[in-house]
Amino acid sequence: MTPPPCRLYVLPAAAAPTAVIMRRGPSVWWHLLTWDLEAGELTPGAWLRGMLYPERSAVSPDGKLLGYFALGHGRHPWDTYFAVSKVPWLTALAAWHTHGTWTGGCAFAADNSLTISASMDKRPFHGRYPYGVTVGNLPPTLPGAAGTARDHRGRLLVATDQGEVKIVEERSGARVTIWSRDLNGLTPDPVPSPRWARAW
Structure with a gap:
């Protein structure tokens, strides 16, 4: 039986000829690669056994940083968190604990300041982020x-x-x-x- 194909998600940088590929498969494994769009080269990076959410992640305009939301198998506070790492790795330079998976995602500004929309702690529990972070509120939940x-x-x-x-x-x-x-x-x-x- 042929295994199912991997799932691929591409996050392009806004101001550089680079993108991050988030590859899922097999099963709960994720792999990050940097895609040099001019040279047509791929550089492999981190593997993670857990859950990443590409639609809630973002690449900095220069393509050097990744803001990502992860659901891991670690102990609190590494169970659900937002983090910033250097592409194509997932080593958290700064990480914020989130209160479950109720998150809207993140976005980088041109100066690399970061806005995160999530139900989460305002201060990182790990590391620091030197460019400034704004934690935005999610729309409230309403009955029905x-x-x-x-x-x-x-x-x-x-x-x-x-x-x-x-x-x-x-x-x-x-x-x-x-x-x-x-x-x-x-x-x-x-x-x-x-x-x-x-x-x-």
């Missing part, structure tokens, strides 16, 4: 919500587990629904795309 996010005005956009979308404002400690639509009644009705959607 399948997912929440904040819009450009800070309002909550809520998708409920009952097939409804809402805009919710927080006013004087209360949450007020100011708009909602039930999407359960939609039925398939394929139509050709409009002209404006067919060309640049």
Whole structure:
């Protein structure tokens, strides 16, 4: 029986011709590689037996640092944590304990300052990060919500587990629904795309 193919995730640097490949497989094993996009060369790095979350990870603009979220098999505080390492390694130069897996991810600014959206400790339990870190709040959980996010005005956009979308404002400690639509009644009705959607 042929083993299933590995899963690959690519995190490109914003200002350098490099990317990080996060490779999963076999099973709970992860492997990091640096991808030199100009030379077409791969440099192997760390292997981890645990769980990485590529969609919650980021590469610094210069491609030298990796901010990553990991669920390990270690003891507290290494059970769930955010860390920053040098690419393509996972050796934590700074690490923050997270309170479970309720995290939104991280992002680097041009000066390598880091914003992490997570339910986590504000100070690292391991090492330090010299470029500055902002720990952002995640949207609150709401009863019956399948997912929440904040819009450009800070309002909550809520998708409920009952097939409804809402805009919710927080006013004087209360949450007020100011708009909602039930999407359960939609039925398939394929139509050709409009002209404006067919060309640049």
